[in-house]
Amino acid sequence: MKQQLSWVGALAALALVGCPDPTAETSASDASTTSNPTTGTASTTEAPTTEVAPTTTTSAGTTANTTEEIDPLPQGPIQAGVAVGYLTGPVGASMAGYGGRTITNSTPWNHLLNGAGGFYGMGTIKAMVIEVGGERLVVMKMPTMSSEHSLTEGTIEKLKSEHGIDITGRLITAATHSHHNLARYWRLPAPLGFVGCDSPDEELIDRMTTAMANVIAAAVADLGPAQWGVAWQEDWDAGDEVYRDRRGENNPTYGKDPRLTLLAVRRPDGTPMATVINFGMHGTVFDSPNELFTEDAAGGLEMKFEEAFFAAKGQPIFGMFAQSGGGDASPAGDGQGHPEPARIERIGHAAAPKIIDLYDAIEWRDEATLGVRSRRIDLTYSGIGYDDYPEFQNSQGGPYLWGGWQCKGDPADVDDNNPATSMEGKPKNCMPMGTLLESLGESLPNGEVHQTYLTVARLDDFYMLTLPGEPTASVIQYARTGYEDRAVDGMVFGYSQDHLLYLTQPDDWLQGGYESEMSLWGPLLAKYLVDGQMKVIESLIAGDGSPVWSEESPALSVGKPWEPRALEKSADAPSVTSEPPPTIGRGETLRVAWDGGEPSLGEPRVVVQVDDGGGFVDVPSPSGWAGAALDNSRYHMLTHYAPVPEPNGKLLAERQQNWYVDWQVPADMPAGTYRLRITGNAYDGQTEAYALETAAFEVGFAAEHELTAVLAGGDLTIDVVRPPPAYDLMETWPIAGFRLLDPEVAAADPVHVRVPLTLSFVENGQPVGDTYEVPYVPGAGHVFDFAATGLDATGLSARVHLQADVVPAFLEVEIVAP
Known part of the structure; x- marks a missing residue:
């Protein structure tokens, strides 16, 4: 017990499992289907016995021994399907990524880390299914801190049991590495959860895998004739507007991974469907005090790309961010001083035109050769190669037989601030994983440390390999060299399938620093994994008939039976x-509150509706997704749960289930009459859906808006601006000024209206002349050929409203002729 307590004390002193805080990181230089997680029934999953022979699933879906041959790789026309769903709640669960989050919100859903109090956008699950000759590849982007085999294999099992779809070995997961989405899916010993993942919770795992399986099933239902293509670009973010290198210990050998890779599908008529957006970037714009679920940098990137794509092409697309070498890359977007919520949008604004340009360069293919190979491998000291490379030993020369953690080296030998120093040939001073696990009552080997899940996929001469953790740029560079040596192209999915913390090349690991400390298997693991994946690639190049799924040993870490949590009644009927307020200006923030239902019933949806003259209708989402509305599912609103009494870690018989949203009206919101429509579920002995509508309100210019109209050389330059709204916080969450109203200016500068205007003229209070449409031209603004009007500017006023206004709201100012 003393030994166990000493380990727990050591763990409590550690900061994070995933990342250092943002300050430390930046110190070195038709989508038609949605789903929501619902309360699951009790699971009766039992651990497989060791007598079960390793099995695999063939392309026909039958079970086979791992030595059995299957048909050659299918080749022919492709079909593809895509879908989106949501994974955010329940609000009150803890968030993975940052360790040591002090509990100020104790709920029935968190344990060791703080429970979330709301959400800023819902985390999106997005699935892309590619099928050739009956064989399938599924790429699933998920908004979590990491992948984990509990989610990868749990989703596969859910698809079998609930949808009758078998994709065993055919799924590639891509976690975005947000530090602000659901935790408790990593089946580590509970005390280890303090450092960033919280203790495992089987009900949450069940909810997560149910939601993921629903999205993949919807993508399968969307299968139809399609084309596919890839493109990549080096140094696409040379100015560090989107992401930057964060690891100084390996300078100047390694910087950030400079490549952007796209894998996209579309319909044969050119209709866009989805694109994987593959590069490396941490999800750590928001700091650890944040109490709101959010996808962080990846969510802002995807949203702004999708909105920009729809604005440019008039057709929607799914953007699926997939990590590559994110282990040593921090998010940027901070060049203009915007606060955290606006900064994630700024990242997307900077990235979107570059991604669109690369998408336009894709050469599309109608056919493909498709192959997928997945396997579970055992991780052992000798198998990784340390018998021949004695660089992972303790100070007495003994091996870290079961792995080692927190390898710091001797400060007298290794200076993390001096890249010229190295741990090579010197004591590593690691925390032995075997001792740690046994002190926590765990048997060895342990499924979360001594096994991992890997996948390789082939589309013609383009290959995809997964890595189970946080690869740094050195690992991605090594993998790309492996592709080049085999005369093929490809991408790397980091944070995929499983999680083994940080992955670095040997020379990189030996430099020490945080990324070395947060590694479990020393300098050789990443190289060992990539080398193994390259052997699988060689077999796929040869077109052999190896099994789609194989395992060296059955899973050592499996789910346990659980009972679903009870539901709390709503003390008050939804209302x-x-x-x-009756009127609100562009850029201002309104708040609406309501009594609803408890969080485990699903996140309430709040939709903006406008009176179009025939009644209230949903305002379409700026992404253009079919049937999607402007609502609180993305970064347009902030949703908070404020129950009475406040959470105390226990379920009550009933509670006032109070919610509110803050909506900051965009700078270019068309003037008109609006309301918010709120839908959700509440429980009063039985679960029932509710729908509420607020009173109507008017949107127009704020009192702070100013119009200038300057005539020079026959051109009239018009500008509509307002001071930037103040960024306001209540405790740790923003309540006003959180949107990126004008991406072209610094946070402290006036906000400009950058959409088409309708212009007319007034003289002595009476309209004169015609009415004109004035487009916004980037770099020039609103410039109008006044000379063509034939009017005399003396004593004349310009009068404008937004061209898109439903009910025009006007600004008027006298023309100035310097």
């Missing part, structure tokens, strides 16, 4: 408790 709006705080109405919006």
Whole structure:
């Protein structure tokens, strides 16, 4: 017990499992289907016995011994399907990524780390299914801190049991590495959860895998004739507008991974479907005090790309961010001083045109050769290669037989601030994983440390390999060299299938620093994994008939039976408790509150509706997704749960289930009459859906808006601006000024309206002349050929409103002729 307590004390002193805080990181230089997680029934999953022979699933879906041959790789026309769903709640669960989050919100869903109090956008699950000759590859982007085999294999099992779809060995997961989405899916010993993942919770795992399986099933239902293509670009973010290198210990040998890779599918008529956006970037714009679920940098990137794509092409697309070498790359977007919520949008604004340009360069193919190979491998000291490379030993020369953690080296030998120093040939001073696990009552080997899940996929001469953790740029560079040596191209999915913390090349690991400390298997693991994946690639190049799925040993870490949590009744019937103001200006923030249902019933949806003259209708989402509305599912609103009494870690018989949203009106929101429509579920002995509408309110210019109209050389330059709204916080969450209203200016500068205007003229209070449409031209603004009007500017006023206004709201100012 003393030994165990000493380990727990050591763990409590550690900061994070995933990442250092943002300050430390930046110190070195038709989508038609949605789903929500619902309360699951009790699981009765039992651990497989060791007598079960390793099995695999063939392309026909039958079970085979791992030595059995299967048909050659299929080749022919492709079909593809895509879908999106949501994974955010329940609000109150803890968030993975940052360790040591002090508990200020204790709920029935968190344990060791703080429970979330709301959400800023819902995390999206996006699936891309590619099928050739009956064989399938599924790429699933998920908004979590990491992948884990509990999610990868759990989703596969859910698809079998609930949808009758078998994709065993054919799924590639891509976690975005947000530090602000659901935790408790990593089946580590509970005390280890303090450092960033919280203790495992089987009900949450069940909810997560149910939601993921639903999205993949929807993508399978969307299968139809398609084309596919890839493109990549080096040094696409040379100015560090999107992401930057964060690891100084390996300078100047390694910087950030400079490549952007796209894997896209579309319909044969050119209709876009989805693109994987593959590069490396941590999800750590928001710091650890944040209490709101959010996808962080990846969510802002995807949203702004999708909105920009729809604005440019008039057709929607799914953007699926997939990590590559994110282990040593921090998010940027901070060059203009915007606060955290606006900064994630700034990242997307900077990236979107570059991604669109690369998408336009894709050469599309109608056919493909498709192959997928997945396997579970055992991780052992000798198998990784340390018998021949004695660089992972303790100070007495003994091996870290079961792995080692927190390898710091001797400060007298290794200076993390001096890349010229190295741990090579010197004591590593690691925490032995075997001792740690046994002190926590775990048997050895342990499935979370001594096994891992890997996948390789082939589309013609383009290959994809997965890595189970946080690869740094050195690992991605090594993998790309492996592709080049085999005369093929490809991409690397980091944070995929499983999680083994940080992965670095040997020379990189030996430089020490955080990324070395947060590694479990020393300098050789990443190289060992990539070398193994390259052997699988060689077999796929040869077109052999190896099994789609194989395992060296059955899973050592499996789910346990669980009972679903009870539901809390709503003390009050659903109703709006705080109405919006009767008028609100662009850039201002309104709040609406209501009594709803408890969080485990699903996240309430709040939709903006406008009176179009025939009644209230949903305002379409800026992404253009079919049937999607402007609502609180993306970064347009902030949603908070404020129950009475406050959470105390226990389920009550009933509670006031209070919610509110803050909506900051965009700078270019068309003027008109609006309301918010709120839908969700509440429980009063039985679960029932509710729908509420707020009172109507008017949107127009704020009192702070100013219009200038300057005439020079026959051109009239018009500018509509307002001061930037103040960024306001309540405790740790933003409540006003959180949107990126104008991406072209610094946070402290005036916000400009950058959409088409309708212009007319007034003289002595009376309209004169015609009405004109004035487009916005990037770099020039609103410039109008006044000379063509034939009017005399003396004593004349310009009068404008947004061209898109439903009910025009005007600004008027006298023309200035310097």
